[in-house]
Amino acid sequence: MKNFPFTYKTIDNKELTLWYSRSVAVGLFLFAKDQFGEWYVLACQRGNGAGSEVDKWNCPGGFIDFDETIYQAALRECYEETGVMANLKDIKLAGIESGFFKSDRQTISIRFYYISDKSVEELSKNFSFLNNEENECKKIKFINMYHVNYYDWAFDHHRRILEIYDKYIVKKSIWSRLKEAWNIIKGKYTPHGEDGYEFI
Numbered sequence: 001m002k003n004f005p006f007t008y009k010t011i012d013n014k015e016l017t018l019w020y021s022r023s024v025a026v027g028l029f030l031f032a033k034d035q036f037g038e039w040y041v042l043a044c045q046r047g048n049g050a051g052s053e054v055d056k057w058n059c060p061g062g063f064i065d066f067d068e069t070i071y072q073a074a075l076r077e078c079y080e081e082t083g084v085m086a087n088l089k090d091i092k093l094a095g096i097e098s099g100f101f102k103s104d105r106q107t108i109s110i111r112f113y114y115i116s117d118k119s120v121e122e123l124s125k126n127f128s129f130l131n132n133e134e135n136e137c138k139k140i141k142f143i144n145m146y147h148v149n150y151y152d153w154a155f156d157h158h159r160r161i162l163e164i165y166d167k168y169i170v171k172k173s174i175w176s177r178l179k180e181a182w183n184i185i186k187g188k189y190t191p192h193g194e195d196g197y198e199f200i
Helices: 070-082 120-126 145-150 157-168 174-185
Strands: 005-009 015-019 024-033 039-046 061-063 092-097 108-115 137-144 196-199
Touching: 024 070, 024 120, 024 157, 039 070, 039 145, 039 157, 061 070, 070 108, 070 137, 092 157, 108 157, 120 137, 137 145, 145 157
Parallel strands: 024 108
Antiparallel strands: 005 015, 024 039, 024 061, 039 137, 092 108, 137 196
16 A cells, blocks of 8 residues: 555644545455356455454455556455456446545545456455455455345445445346345345355
C-alpha cells in the first residue's frame, strides 16, 4: 500500500489520522460454480494485520497503488490476498461509492465483479497466503451463495455480493426467485455442494 497518512488535531483537541486527498479502494467480487453447478463467492476472513473489522469476512480488495489502473489494482489485490488470479479483460465494473462515512478515512470504493469459467475446486487449489501483507487474512474460502448471510461481513459486503449475484448472474423468473428465497428463509433449501472450499 502506498498511501500517506497524517495527523490532524480538531478544535476540541482530538487527534485524527487522515489521508492526503481521498484514497481510492477497489474490491473484486469473484464468483464461480462447483462441480454440482452451485454458485460460490470468493472471500477472506480478516486477520489482526487488517487494521479494522478483524475476524469479519470480506471479498478481496484494498487501496490502489500509484503505478496501476483500477482494474490492475483489483486483480493484484485478489491475487495478493487469496492466490487466485482473474483475467484482466473479464473484470467488469459493478459500482462506485463516493460518499464518505468516516471522518478519518473518506475512501472512494470501486467494486468489480468477475465470473470465472473455472470451477471452485480448480480455483481453490491456488489458495495462498504468500503474497499477503502480514496477518492480513486468516482464512480464504469460497462461500456458497446460499450461506452468505450466515457469515459476519465487513463493509456491507454481503449486501454487495447479493446485489451483484442477482443482477449479473441470476437469470430466473420472478416466481422462481421468490420460491427459492422462501425456501431459504424457511430453511428448506439444502445446497448440493459443500458449505465452502476453505484454506486455513
